[in-house]
Amino acid sequence: MSETMPxxxxxxxxxGSCxxxxxxxxxxxxGPRFWLTAAGALVVQVVWLEGTGSLPVAFWMPAMAVAVGxxxxxxxxCGRSDLLGAGYCTVRAFLLAEFTASLEWQLYAFFVWETKIDGFVPATAFLVVIYGSVFLLAYHLEQRVSQGGDxxxxxxxxxxxxxxxxxxxxxxSNMSFVTANTPFTSSVEQEIANIRTLVDLAGVVILYAYHIQLFELHTRRELDAIKNILQNQYVQYRQSRESIDVINRKYHDLKHQIAVLRAEQDPARRSAFLDQMEEEIQHYEAQNKTGNSVLDTVLTGKSLYCAKHQIKxxxxxxGARLAFMDVMDICTLFGNALDNAIECELSIPDKEKRLVHLEVYAKKDxxxxxxxxxxxxxxxxxxxxPVTTKADREYHGYGLKSMRYTAQKYGGTMTVQAKDEWFQLTLLFPLEHH
Structure with missing residues (x-):
């Protein structure tokens, strides 16, 4: 049996690591495009490594560099990550592949040495079992860290x-294949295999520990960003509350002024103008009375903005159903939902089609x-x-995540879908717990 791994x-x-x-x-x-591309990548990888297998040792490192490329x-x-993310996955995939191939070949060599059984069938069986076991374990460990996230x-x-x-x-791990004349290498076949497998295993473990720390770091960053969004929505609510109080006082003063003006002999045109002003005031007073003062404030602030930008x-x-929610959470849910909807409508050139509709109601439980x-x-x-369309994705896309986080806080769920030229966001909260 050859000491060189095929x-x-x-x-x-x-x-397999990729x-x-x-x-x-x-x-x-x-779908089919991915699997066809994967099959093509396998063929290219096999052809390249098989074609460079007979090159001198001096060309071994460049050939491996191309394989990594x-x-x-x-x-x-095939992946959705940017180039830095693809490079990071390449590093981890390559070292995992080195460990998997080395482990499988070392175990198979030991099996052949002990049993003197060699051939295509046992080699294939070892390949399937060892590769399958390592990759399944690696996939499970990766899933534990990512928890379904990206x-x-x-x-x-x-x-x-x-x-x-x-x-x-x-x-x-591969130094012994180049030279045996160092304190960290060997010329003995079994020792070379041991060094390669154990060092590769150590590298895989170190990179996995580093990966866990990276995920925890990015998770903390994301939570900090979500907390900032929550705080910003609450600050916006307080600012809107103050602005609306001022507006209410102004409207109250205007109503008295209109009553005084009506007692005078005014031209018909001025009377019509005053009628219109009074109608607008009555309309303003009647709107956004939901039964929840926080929601009223958020809606009034957004309504004024929508009116300015011709969004219906x-x-x-x-709103009375929201009594169980914290003030900041109401600001987060409705502020982010309306902000996202309004941002979408601002991109529509036809102002007649700028439509946003909000519902809050109880259905069963x-x-x-x-x-x-x-x-x-x-x-x-x-x-x-939905994937953000903004160029700087690192600092965007947290609005919906903060809403999902808030929904889960109350045992609820959030779903989004796009259908028939309408984008719909739905939040469900069980009422029996509140």
Missing amino acids: RLFTALAEW MLFLLQYSRRLR LMFLFLAL LPRMTGRELLSAASMGLAAFLI LTCVAD FLVIRCENYCPTPPVFDHGL
Whole structure:
């Protein structure tokens, strides 16, 4: 049996590691397109590694660098992450592939040495069992960290740290293949295999621990951003409350002024103008009386903004049902829902089609909050939430996450969908707990 690992096995390990990350996180390609691309990537990886297997040792490192580049292209083409995220996954996938291939080959070599049984069938069986076990375990551990979420946006420094750890582990584990004349290498076949497997395992574990810390760091950042959004919505509510109190006083004064003016002999045109003013005042007083003063304040502030930008905002709300909610949470839910809807309507050139509708009502044992807005271009969804269209994604997209966080706080759920040129956001809260 040859002491050199078949290049085919290495190619399969590298491809399998890439597939692990592509199946774990969101992808740009799906369905038949993804699987065709994956099959093509496997063929390219196998052809390259098999074709460079007979090159001298001096060309081994450049050939491996190209193989890593092919893994990066595969991940960047199929995955939804940016280039830094694809590079980060490439580092982890490559080191995992090195460990998996080394472990499988070492165990198979030991099996052949002990049993003297060699051939295609046992080699294939070992390959399927070891590769399958390692990748399933790695997928499970990755899922425990991500918890169904997507890969956080990487920074250049984070990628550089991961790449440094991965490169160090790879160089130390493979040093014996280049030269045996160092304190950290060996010329004995069994020792070479042990060094490679154990160092690769250590590298995989270190990168996994680093990955856990990165996820925790990004989660803390996201929670801080959500808390800032909650606080900002509450500040907006307080500002709106103060502004509306001033407006109410002004309207109250105007009503008395109109009563005095009516007692005088005024021209018909001025009378008609005063009639119109009074009608507007009555309309203003009648609107946004939902039974919840916080919701009234939020709606009034948004209504004034919508009127200024020719957006038709309608509302049918039983605000008394919101009594169980904290003031800040009401500001968060309705402020973010209306802000997102209004932002979408501002992009519609036809002002007649700028429509937003809000409902709050009880149905059976649930409180339903539904916000709908006209949306001729449906957004792209990722993990149940629309992907932000803003260029700086790192600091946007937290509005809906903060709403989902608030809904879960009260045992509720949030769903979003785009259908028939309408975007609909629905929140459900069980009433029996409140």
